Amino acid sequence: xxxxxxKDGDAEAALAYLCGKAEMDSSFFYKFNIDEESRLxxxxxxxxxxxxxxxxxxxxxxxxxTYRTNAYKKPLVVLVGVNHHHQTVVFGCALLIxxxxxxxxxxxxxxxxxxxxxxxxxxxxxxxxxxxxAIKKYYPIRxxxxxxxxxxxxxxxxxxxxxxxxxxxxxxxxxxxKKNLKxxxxxxxxxxxxxxxxx
Numbered sequence: 456x457x458x459x460x461x462k463d464g465d466a467e468a469a470l471a472y473l474c475g476k477a478e479m480d481s482s483f484f485y486k487f488n489i490d491e492e493s494r495l496x497x498x499x500x501x502x503x504x505x506x507x508x509x510x511x512x513x514x515x516x517x518x519x520x521t522y523r524t525n526a527y528k529k530p531l532v533v534l535v536g537v538n539h540h541h542q543t544v545v546f547g548c549a550l551l552i553x554x555x556x557x558x559x560x561x562x563x564x565x566x567x568x569x570x571x572x573x574x575x576x577x578x579x580x581x582x583x584x585x586x587x588x589a590i591k592k593y594y595p596i597r598x599x600x601x602x603x604x605x606x607x608x609x610x611x612x613x614x615x616x617x618x619x620x621x622x623x624x625x626x627x628x629x630x631x632x633k634k635n636l637k638x639x640x641x642x643x644x645x646x647x648x649x650x651x652x653x654x
Contacts, residue, residue: 466495473500482506484569488561490552497558499565501547509546509570512536516546516575518586520554530554532562536575546570559589567593 482503
């Protein structure tokens with residue numbers, strides 16, 4: 456797409472900024488597409504540090520669209536991982552027009568292009584069905600639905616009761632067993648036995 460096709464002031468300013476970054480950093484990557492009215496639809500970017508980090512630490516990719524705090528209420532995708540110091544590293548970001556399968560496919564295709572077609576081993580998601588469908592198309596790999604929100608909530612509520620860390624870890628491990636009730640029941644009984652809980 457040509458920048459001259461976009462007339463919106465904020466979109467034009469964002470693209471001018473990204474173009475300037477690309478001129479200063481030859482490994483800076485950005486790509487966008489426009490809708491039928493020549494408005495900015497989707498925008499992806501990753502700087503040289505993000506691309507280098509992905510080359511080194513891109514085995515596991517966390518793909519999350521829970522951020523909607525921008526002025527336009529558009530999904531902001533932050534693609535992240537963890538480095539060798541157990542620190543979060545950002546691999547790329549995208550502002551999206553919506554959360555459809557087609558839009559997620561565009562993000563994943565663009566991300567692969569930016570990362571020289573290196574695919575991760577596993578992808579962690581927030582469980583969005585459209586996202587899972589797109590991921591399975593581009594990355595025929597293990598997709599993990601993240602239950603950290605549930606575990607965080609459980610942790611905050613259990614801390615009030617001064618529950619042990621072992622119990623919290625065991626309870627959080629059960630949350631991921633939502634599709635196997637027999638396995639869940641066995642694990643839950645193990646936790647009860649471990650904690651000497653009498654029911």
